[in-house]
Amino acid sequence: MGETKKREQWGSKLGFILAASGSAIGLGNIWKFPYITGQNGGSAFIIIYLIAIAIVGFPVMLSEFLIGRKTQKDAVNSFKALSPEKPWFFTGYMGVAAAFMILSFYGVVAGWTMTYTWEAVSGNLLSLDASQFPDHFGALIGDPVKPILWQVAFMVLTVAIVLGGVKKGIERWSKILMPLLLILLLIVMFRSITLEGASAGIDFLLKPDFSALTPTSFLVALGHAFFSLSLGMGTMITYGSYLSKDEKLPSAAISVSVADTVIALIAGFAIFPAVFALGMEAGAGPGLLFMTLPGVFQQLPLGTFFATIFFGLVVIAALTSAISILEVPVAFFTEKYNWTRTKATIILGFVITLVGMAASLSMGPWGGFTIAGKNIFDQLDWVSANILLPLGGLFILLFVGFGMKLKEAFEAADFSLDSKFGKTWMFTLRFVAPGFVLLVFLNALGVTGALTAAIIWSITLVFLYLLGVIGD
Ligand code: TRP
Numbered sequence: 001m002g003e004t005k006k007r008e009q010w011g012s013k014l015g016f017i018l019a020a021s022g023s024a025i026g027l028g029n030i031w032k033f034p035y036i037t038g039q040n041g042g043s044a045f046i047i048i049y050l051i052a053i054a055i056v057g058f059p060v061m062l063s064e065f066l067i068g069r070k071t072q073k074d075a076v077n078s079f080k081a082l083s084p085e086k087p088w089f090f091t092g093y094m095g096v097a098a099a100f101m102i103l104s105f106y107g108v109v110a111g112w113t114m115t116y117t118w119e120a121v122s123g124n125l126l127s128l129d130a131s132q133f134p135d136h137f138g139a140l141i142g143d144p145v146k147p148i149l150w151q152v153a154f155m156v157l158t159v160a161i162v163l164g165g166v167k168k169g170i171e172r173w174s175k176i177l178m179p180l181l182l183i184l185l186l187i188v189m190f191r192s193i194t195l196e197g198a199s200a201g202i203d204f205l206l207k208p209d210f211s212a213l214t215p216t217s218f219l220v221a222l223g224h225a226f227f228s229l230s231l232g233m234g235t236m237i238t239y240g241s242y243l244s245k246d247e248k249l250p251s252a253a254i255s256v257s258v259a260d261t262v263i264a265l266i267a268g269f270a271i272f273p274a275v276f277a278l279g280m281e282a283g284a285g286p287g288l289l290f291m292t293l294p295g296v297f298q299q300l301p302l303g304t305f306f307a308t309i310f311f312g313l314v315v316i317a318a319l320t321s322a323i324s325i326l327e328v329p330v331a332f333f334t335e336k337y338n339w340t341r342t343k344a345t346i347i348l349g350f351v352i353t354l355v356g357m358a359a360s361l362s363m364g365p366w367g368g369f370t371i372a373g374k375n376i377f378d379q380l381d382w383v384s385a386n387i388l389l390p391l392g393g394l395f396i397l398l399f400v401g402f403g404m405k406l407k408e409a410f411e412a413a414d415f416s417l418d419s420k421f422g423k424t425w426m427f428t429l430r431f432v433a434p435g436f437v438l439l440v441f442l443n444a445l446g447v448t449g450a451l452t453a454a455i456i457w458s459i460t461l462v463f464l465y466l467l468g469v470i471g472d
Helices: 013-024 027-039 043-071 077-082 087-121 130-142 146-163 166-193 199-206 215-228 235-240 249-277 285-298 303-336 341-361 376-403 406-412 420-444 450-466
Strands: none
Touching (some): 013 249, 043 077, 043 215, 043 249, 043 406, 077 087, 077 376, 087 235, 087 285, 087 303, 087 341, 130 146, 146 303, 199 249, 215 376, 249 420
16 A cells, blocks of 8 residues: 555665665675684785775676666566576576575574674673683574574564665665764774784784685685675665666766775774784684674773674674665565565565574574585575575676677766776676686585686687677
C-alpha cells in the first residue's frame, strides 16, 4: 500500500558517495585489513594493497557504476538490458547468490561485534583476566544461543533500514552513520598514536620491510581489494542504478576508493600503535580484533570508554555494508517478480538470517557437520569470497572491456573518447586487471602455475588486441 512502482534515486551526490562508501567500509576495513596487514609484515603489504586498489579495484568499481547508471536496473536486468542476446546476465545471478551467502555469515560476525560492544559497556569484557580473552571469544562463537540472538538483532537493524528505501533508508542512515564512524575512529586513533611506545607501531605501518612479503601476500592484497571495495557482486551496479545522469562517475569512483582506503589506514593507525605500545602480538590473525584488542583496552585509562566506542564503530561499519548486500537481492526481486520492497526485504532478510543461524551453529553444536571438509560458516565465506566474487569481477571487467562497444563504455563512464584517463582505464580493464583477477581465482582453487596461466592470459589478450581480433 502506498508503495509506488517508480524507481527510486539518491537524493544527492553526497548521499550516494556516503552510501557507496558505507558499503565499502565494513568489517573488511576494520577487522580484516589490520589482521592481514599484521600477518604480512605491515607497510610493504600496504604498498601492494594500494597498487591493487588502483589497478584492479578502481577500474572495476567504475565499470559497476556505469553498468548500473546506464541501465537503471538491478544486477541481473542491467546485463540483460545492455546485452539481450548473450548470457552476461548470468553474472548478476551469481551476484544475487553471493549476496545470500556473504550476508548470512557477515551478520554472524557483526553479531559478535555487537556482543562485544554490549559486554564493553556493561563492564563484563574488561573485567576478565587478560589471559582469558581467547577462551572468552571461543566460548562466544561456540555458544548455541548467544551469538544467534545478536545476529538476529543485527539482521533486524539491517532489514529495518532497507525497508525505508533508497533515499529514506539507506541514504539517510549512511549520512548519519558514516560521519559518526569517522569521528569515533579518529578518537581511537588519536588515543593509540599518543601512547608511550606507539612509535614502534607507526614504524610498522610506515617503514616498508619487503622481506616480510611472500607470493601469497600479493594474492591476499588483491582479493582483499575486491572484498573491501564491495566489488564483483553487483552491489555497486545496484547503487549506481539509483544515480541520475548528471553525476560524474570517474570522480565518484575515486572518492569511494579513496575513502575506503583511508579508513582502512586509519583503522591500522588506531590498532597497531596500541598493540605495539602494550606489547601485544601484531600477527595474531583473525582473532586480533576479538582476542588481542580487549587486552589493549584493558591497559588504557578510560579503557571501557574506548572499548565501547571502538566495538560500537565496528557495528556501524558492518551495518552500512550489510544494507548494501541486502539491497542487491531486494532490487532484483522487486524488479523481476514485482514484489513490493516490504515483501522482498522481509522475506529475503528472513531467509538470509536462517542461513546465518546455520553458519553460527556450525561453529558450535553443529561443528561435526561439514561440506567438502569445511563447516557451513567457512564454506559460505570460502565459496563466495574465493569463487563467486573474483569470477563476478572478471565477468564485469570483460563485459565492459570487450562486451560493450568502446564508444558506449566511454560515454557511459562520462569519458570523452580522447580522454587520456579514459584510455588508461580501458587499457587496464582489458589487459591488466583480468590477468590479476584470474590469478586470485586460480590460486584460490589451488591451481598450481596460476601465475603462468595469468601471464599467458594477459599476453594472449594483448596479441588478440594488436591483431585486431578484439576491441575496436
Ligand atoms: N566491503 C564490505 C567490507 O569491507 C563488505 C561488502 C559489502 C561486500 N558489500 C559487498 C563484499 C559486496 C563483497 C561484495 O566489509
